Amino acid sequence: MAILLIGLVILLGLGVPIAYSLGLSSLLYFLIERPMFVGVIPQRVFAGFNSYALISLPLFILMGLVMNSGGITARLIDLAMFFVGRMKGGLGLVNVVASMIFGGISGSASSDTASIGSVLIPEMERRGYPKSFAAGITVASSTMGMIIPPSVAMVIYAIVAQESVGQLFLGGVIPGIMVGVFQLSIVWYLSRKRGYPTEDVPFTLAEGWRQTKRSAVVVIMPLMIVGSVVLGIATPTETAGMAVLYGLVIGVFIVGLSSLRELPGAMRSAIITSAKIMAIVAFSQLYIWVLALERIPDQLADFVAALGLGPELLMLVIALIILIAGTFIDVGPAILLLTPVFLPAAQDSGVSAVQFGVVLVSGLAIGGCTPPVGNILNVCAAITRMSIGEIFLGAAPFLAANVLVLALCCIFPQLVLWIPSLFFG
């Protein structure tokens, strides 16, 4: 086992892609410890690719890219502006509300940061907000993209943990909304304290109706996706395929033909993004196999049982490990590496796999906003030309809301499990 872990750490440290680090360290393990199994390696890698459920991955990514077009983003911002723009720190609040809605459409925090940030950060700067505040709230609020359904990260976890995608989607609803509400409170408090401006937006029934009509076709999309998966109308893969089609129809009729012209590029981006995650999924089969052969999850479960930690304390400890791991590893790989190790121990202590998944994804979402490996920070740095450190300092007060929700989800599982229990019993 030491061969696998030491090999993995050295290879990751050398900058070898995560997929191949997993493959090489596992290959080394089999060559030295269990040479009789070496011939099975290609079969295990093939088994990693051979999953109907995983096909939803590129489709959900493509859906997010298709929906991530300028016209759609502008409509969501206008809708958010109508509801909260007139309050103190209006644009900061708009940023959070737009991220809550956009998170349900794109399923990805990075695309949320790119699309909303490129519109709102320059506008907030123009209206007198400090740039670090504007970038910070954009980065922190975009974490909701991973928690509020549909979420690509939840799909990856559901496949690894062999859990229901529908339950995980529903499990993310309350934590996602709580993150949004807490962040709105922090923005509002800071804006009142610092005297940030309000926006001059007509707040009439007619305007509300107009904005709702303009955005309705977009806003109902997450409801349709979650409804389809939860009610069993279509599989997650079929739902994602239909969502892409729906996104294209909206794109053509709202944004114009440009979204069709951009389709090949979006498809290329979606499939390559999916392929690099799939490479990790495939090679992680070897890593998971080694863990099983060495009975690591069982040993960890026994160790945790001997410590006598309750489920709440155990989840808090795991959440801390997730936060630390998230600062170094991307969300997708971290899900693939941490789930097989910690989920069995958590389940043995009475933690539901759905609660574990939501805590894992919520914790890793925070990791996406923390240096040194914070992809959301990288996207924001590319838009704003600010340093990652500056953006992180701006985001820190808002990320406190994420950490609070993470802790609450560890201590009170019903925050995660209540809505799934209404639908799945």
Next chain:
Amino acid sequence: MVLTDLSAIPWVVIVEPWCNWLLGPHMNFLFKFDRALARYLEWVIVALFAVFLVLTCLLVVLRYGFQSSILGGNEFVTIAFIFTSALGGAVGISKREHIAITVFIDMLPHELRIGAYVLGLALVAVMNAALVYLSYDWIVRTGHNPWQPINVPQGIFYAAIPIAGALAILFCLLKIVLTLGGRENTETLWLPED
């Protein structure tokens, strides 16, 4: 483009002159070949993706609209997905789009960073060579069994692993040669995740 003086690394001192002597005159060709092959494979992948996207939607429409289906439709979608993922993994090497933790090697002096990158590529090639070699026996033994319900030998689908592995080896070797020959932009070794 960041051209590299790799003279600080002992093993590169040995490899680099040989690399340039053998392949220097062909460097332009290798550069174009790497780009062209990656672009061609990308189009194959996008085409396969388009097919399984359309087929996925069609299967839903047929099921709810016409209470019908396409025999082997789901299986074909799965197979197309396996090939897109496996080939995409190979293209990811050429495009340097695999997910890697580069934070530690980014702290190294430039020459050592490049040395670590080249060593990493060599190790990726070794892993893929192992996959290609081990796949042969597996496919010979079990590849003739039919894949139900489309009744096609499973070996055709298993071939995704050695084909992608061979392409990955090719891309690794090209990248090593082009990097040592100073033809690669080495500011960013592996692109961060989208």
